[in-house]
Amino acid sequence: xxxxxxxxxxxxxxxxxxxxxxxxxxxxxxxxAPKGLNEDTVRYISAKKGEPDWMLEWxxxxxxxxxxxxxxxxxxxxxxxxxxxDAYYYAAPKNTPKKQSLDEVxxxxxxxxxxxxxxxxxxxxxxxxxxxAVFDSVSVATTFKEKLNEAGVIFCPxxxxxxxxxxxVRKYLGTVVPVTDNFFATLNSAVFSxxxxxxxxKGVRCPMELSTYFRINASETGQFERTLIVADEGxxxxxxxxxxxxxxxxNQLHAAVVELVALxxxxxxxxxxxxxxxxxxxxxxxxxxxxTKRGDCRGDHSKISWTQVxxxxxxxxxxxxxxxxxxxSVGEFYSIAIANNYQQADTGTKMIHLGANTRSxxxxxxxxxxxxxxxxxxxVSVYGKAKGARNYTQCDSLLIGGQCGAHTVPYIESRNxxxxxxxxxxxxxxxxxxxFYCLQRGIPQDEAVSLIVNGFCKEVLQQLPMEFAVEAQxxxxxxxxxxxG
Amino acid sequence: MLEIRNLHVAVEGKDILKGLSLxxxxxxxxxxxxxxxxxxxTLSYVLAGRAGYDITEGSILFNGEDLAAMxxxxxxxxxxxxxxxxxxxxxxxxxxxxLKTALNAQRRQRGEPDLDAxxxxxxxxxKARTLNISEEMLRRALNVGFSGGEKKRMEILQMALFEPxxxxxxxxxxxxxxxxxxxxAEGVNALRSPQRAMLVITHYQRLLDYIVPDRIHVLAxxxxxxxxxxxxxxxxxxxxxxxxxGRAA
Numbered sequence: 115x116x117x118x119x120x121x122x123x124x125x126x127x128x129x130x131x132x133x134x135x136x137x138x139x140x141x142x143x144x145x146x147a148p149k150g151l152n153e154d155t156v157r158y159i160s161a162k163k164g165e166p167d168w169m170l171e172w173x174x175x176x177x178x179x180x181x182x183x184x185x186x187x188x189x190x191x192x193x194x195x196x197x198x199x200d201a202y203y204y205a206a207p208k209n210t211p212k213k214q215s216l217d218e219v220x221x222x223x224x225x226x227x228x229x230x231x232x233x234x235x236x237x238x239x240x241x242x243x244x245x246x247a248v249f250d251s252v253s254v255a256t257t258f259k260e261k262l263n264e265a266g267v268i269f270c271p272x273x274x275x276x277x278x279x280x281x282x283v284r285k286y287l288g289t290v291v292p293v294t295d296n297f298f299a300t301l302n303s304a305v306f307s308x309x310x311x312x313x314x315x316k317g318v319r320c321p322m323e324l325s326t327y328f329r330i331n332a333s334e335t336g337q338f339e340r341t342l343i344v345a346d347e348g349x350x351x352x353x354x355x356x357x358x359x360x361x362x363x364x365n366q367l368h369a370a371v372v373e374l375v376a377l378x379x380x381x382x383x384x385x386x387x388x389x390x391x392x393x394x395x396x397x398x399x400x401x402x403x404x405x406t407k408r409g410d411c412r413g414d415h416s417k418i419s420w421t422q423v424x425x426x427x428x429x430x431x432x433x434x435x436x437x438x439x440x441x442x443s444v445g446e447f448y449s450i451a452i453a454n455n456y457q458q459a460d461t462g463t464k465m466i467h468l469g470a471n472t473r474s475x476x477x478x479x480x481x482x483x484x485x486x487x488x489x490x491x492x493x494v495s496v497y498g499k500a501k502g503a504r505n506y507t508q509c510d511s512l513l514i515g516g517q518c519g520a521h522t523v524p525y526i527e528s529r530n531x532x533x534x535x536x537x538x539x540x541x542x543x544x545x546x547x548x549x550f551y552c553l554q555r556g557i558p559q560d561e562a563v564s565l566i567v568n569g570f571c572k573e574v575l576q577q578l579p580m581e582f583a584v585e586a587q588x589x590x591x592x593x594x595x596x597x598x599g
Numbered sequence: 600m601l602e603i604r605n606l607h608v609a610v611e612g613k614d615i616l617k618g619l620s621l622x623x624x625x626x627x628x629x630x631x632x633x634x635x636x637x638x639x640x641t642l643s644y645v646l647a648g649r650a651g652y653d654i655t656e657g658s659i660l661f662n663g664e665d666l667a668a669m670x671x672x673x674x675x676x677x678x679x680x681x682x683x684x685x686x687x688x689x690x691x692x693x694x695x696x697x698l699k700t701a702l703n704a705q706r707r708q709r710g711e712p713d714l715d716a717x718x719x720x721x722x723x724x725x726k727a728r729t730l731n732i733s734e735e736m737l738r739r740a741l742n743v744g745f746s747g748g749e750k751k752r753m754e755i756l757q758m759a760l761f762e763p764x765x766x767x768x769x770x771x772x773x774x775x776x777x778x779x780x781x782x783x784a785e786g787v788n789a790l791r792s793p794q795r796a797m798l799v800i801t802h803y804q805r806l807l808d809y810i811v812p813d814r815i816h817v818l819a820x821x822x823x824x825x826x827x828x829x830x831x832x833x834x835x836x837x838x839x840x841x842x843x844x845g846r847a848a
Contacts, residue, residue: 546650551687554647555697555757556675556705565700569691569740 147204153177156304159204163273163308166280176293176303183297189460190489190521191429193402196367203305203338265321267351268313272340275311282313286344290373290410290437298369298431299406302338306371309340314349314380323579325354339370345380347413352383354582366391368427369404378413378440383421385578387586390426392593397456397485400428407434408464411443411472419446420463421577423586425593428457433491435464438472438500445474448574450586452567452593453486453518462492462523467500467533476507479571482518483597489521496533503530509539512570514563514597549598563598564591600625600662600796601646601765607656608638608645615641617821618657623765626793630807631800632832633818634840639800640684642818643769646798647681648674661765675701676708678764682754682771688742694753697741698723698760705761726759730786748779755786766790767798772806784809804836819844 147158156177160170185196262269268279275283293303314320345351368390374382384407393400403426409418420434430453436445447463465474474494482488488511496503511520522539544566552562568575568587578586601623608616615638623629633639645652646659648671659666666674689697699719706713714722727737730752742750751771758766768787772780787810791797799810807815807829815832817825817840825831825843835843 545687547685547687548689550647550649550671551683551689552701553671554649554675554681554683555701556672556708556761557701558672558704561700561704565692565697566689569689572691 146202149202150199151201151203151305155203159305159307162204163276165273165276168280168284169276172288172293173304176300177305179294180297180300180304183300185297189431189491190487190523191431191458191460193429193458196402198301201367204307261321265318266315267318267320268311269324270311272306272309272311272342275342279311279313282344283311283342286373286375287342288373290375290408291371291406296406298404299371302340302369302371302406306338306340309342309370311341312343312351312353314345314351316346317348318346319349320351323352323354325356337366337368337370341370341372342375343373343382343384344375345377345382345416347377348379349377350381350383352579353385354579355384355386356389356582356585366401367404368401370406372405372407372434374407374409374418376409376411376413376416376418376443379415380413381417381419382409383419384409384434385582386420386422386424387578387582387589388422388424388426388430389589389593391428392426392455392457393428395455395484397428400457401426402429403427403432404429405432407432408437409435409445410437411440411445411469413443414440414469415442416440417444417446419444419448419577421446421448421574422450422461423574423578423582423589424449424451424459424461425589427459430457430459430461432461433463435466436474437466437468438474438503439468440472441469442471442473443469444472447474447476447478448577449478450481450571450574450590451479451488451490452481452590453483453488454593454597455484455486457484457486459487460489460491462490464493465495465505467494467496467503467505470500471502472500473503474505476505476509477573478507478509479574480509480511480520481514481567481570481594482511482520483514483594485517487519487521489523491523493525494527494535494537495525496528496530496535498529500530501532503533505533505535507535507537509537510570511539511541512567513541513543514594544598559598560591560595563594564588567591567594601798602660603657604660605657606645606654606659608641609653609655610641610651614655615821616645619818619821619823620657621816621823623796623798625764625796626791627814628791628797628799628810628812630810630812630815630832631798631818632802632804632815632835634844635802637818638821639802639818640769643681643767643798643800646674646765646767647671647679672704673708675761676705678762680758680761680763680766682751682758682766682768684770684773686742686750686754688740688745690740690743692741693738694741695720695723695737698737698757701757702760723756723760726756729789730756730759731782732756747774748776748782751775751779751783752786755783755790759786759790762795764794765796765798767800769800770802771799772801772803780806781809804832807832817843 147155156173160173291299293300312324343353376382390401390403411418418436424430434447438445445465451459451461453459463476476492478490480488480490490509494505509522513520520541524537526535528535548566549562568590571590575583575586603619603621606616606619631639654667702719703713732752771783799812811829815827816823
């Protein structure tokens with residue numbers, strides 16, 4: 115059985131004739147902060163959000179810190195210098211007073227969602243997914259609130275959470291990714307526009323998959339999303355994040371921060387399908403994606419699992435990580451990173467083993483085509499008290515054509531002699547005989563590449579919730595269309 | 600059905616086939632025999648449309664159409680099937696998924712509707728049973744960890760599933776023990792039909808004990824040097840290639 119929502123997703127994906135399917139711009143009036151970045155910009159954003167003083171102070175402290183920081187240069191990515199004063203840091207669609215129902219939402223917005231195949235109406239009910247849809251920086255509509263309310267789950271825009279649940283937000287915000295963490299995270303802390311807050315109370319299993327769709331729409335507007343997910347003792351939540359962005363010539367900066375906190379016996383599953391505009395075939399345009407994602411397994415027997423499918427962006431700089439603080443806590447990282455044409459991806463994970471008997475598992479599948487460069491960068495670190503810690507890492511790279519590159523940069527540190535760390539890595543090419551075999555059986559080239567690559571990625575795709583798995587499989591194929599000459 | 604005229608084929612600039620002509624009618628089984636390096640596999644690849652096999656002269660007509668002008672997947676959809684000497688492994692893609700993808704890709708090119716998973720499963724199960732292919736094998740990644748015999752049986756299963764007009768079997772006997780050979784040959788014989796032509800490529804006469812051809816062609820140095828009925832295979836077996844090839848030279 116397939117729900118209308120799934121059908122719509124499939125249809126949307128099927129309709130993609132061109133190289134990039136989300137290359138359209140919705141014509142909606144935008145309200146912007148003045149160009150550039152200074153304390154006034156930070157105050158403007160905070161005021162627009164109607165934030166309490168403590169939040170403004172938090173932002174300002176981040177901004178002051180940021181002024182003294184330097185952009186990191188250690189990743190294997192190359193791009194022209196970013197002029198941080200030549201960008202807008204806040205854009206909101208006009209007419210933003212809270213909507214009570216979808217009828218009140220600007221029809222153009224709904225049209226955009228429809229083009230993206232995001233069903234915000236009863237189709238979502240059939241798919242059983244709650245959507246907190248972020249259009250640019252401001253959340254416009256939130257569905258399924260009631261059902262979540264019943265379970266006591268808080269799922270709302272973070273700007274709303276700052277006003278309505280200040281104690282919860284203050285208790286956890288910045289405790290996983292500190293304000294001073296890194297250049298991009300600090301920038302985000304100063305100017306984040308909106309994002310998502312999730313709190314799952316003790317012992318509650320969240321009754322549905324939570325999903326948020328982000329989408330950049332304003333030209334030259336950086337996106338600074340902030341996500342905070344807290345799973346209280348013995349709770350469980352699965353969160354899906356999907357990204358698409360319209361076609362643009364200018365490079366767009368994206369610096370999100372995601373913080374996850376899992377207390378005793380809690381589990382968080384965080385899945386991402388990232389499909390930001392990758393730039394054209396000559397490497398022009400495309401999103402710069404500098405993301406800080408980190409999960410803190412704060413409680414004993416807690417578990418955090420990251421699954422990502424990265425097909426978009428001109429530059430991807432992203433290392434979803436786990437701090438395994440609680441004894442017996444578990445961290446997982448499943449990743450597919452596809453880089454085609456001139457895309458550059460430098461992505462991986464950090465597994466920090468602090469507690470005893472902590473376990474981590476890393477499965478990374480990197481696919482490079484065209485002139486792309488794809489780097490896996492990972493750290494497995496076992497601290498002195500992490501007796502009995504275990505890690506298994508598997509990094510596989512697949513090359514399509516002879517002009518791309520795959521690089522694996524694993525760091526392994528162990529300060530406890532009882533730790534067991536395994537690392538396996540392979541690099542392979544799509545063989546001409548595999549392609550010919552598929553062609554001979556009637557499978558056209560692009561479909562054959564998609565089939566072979568999906569096979570290569572299978573272990574990771576299996577980790578995705580059903581709703582995403584279908585779309586992700588198609589995306590894998592689409593992002594490699596025409597990659598074999 | 601298949602009409603090859605004066606075919607010249609070069610691989611990386613080197614002439615491999617040098618004026619090969621061959622005509623096969625529907626319902627016929629022809630065998631190509633020849634020593635190593637005579638161009639047998641080149642012939643099978645050029646018929647299937649593998650990249651890198653350049654036709655420098657001559658023509659291939661398939662049911663009156665110019666086969667050489669078609670991309671390989673179109674040839675497959677029109678009924679050209681090549682059972683390969685070395686079936687490739689595709690990790691992570693279950694055999695069942697591969698069969699469904701291929702079957703529907705061919706149907707789509709012919710303007711036929713896709714078969715759903717249940718329809719494909721029924722079809723595959725029925726054909727798999729006669730070839731002694733287990734459910735468990737269908738769930739494994741295509742050809743990954745298969746024995747030589749299992750790989751060849753999987754090729755014959757695909758042949759049965761796609762019901763080609765022209766089936767080319769490239770050294771299907773290589774690497775098979777006698778029991779596996781018999782099983783594969785039975786599978787092939789079951790597919791003989793008045794509408795279907797077969798081209799069996801082999802080095803040894805052994806396979807032709809089981810798949811009895813209507814006509815045998817001996818290929819050497821890129822040309823057909825001898826032709827005859829099934830008794831030609833026995834002569835080859837008794838006297839060796841050198842005898843016949845030398846006679847023709």
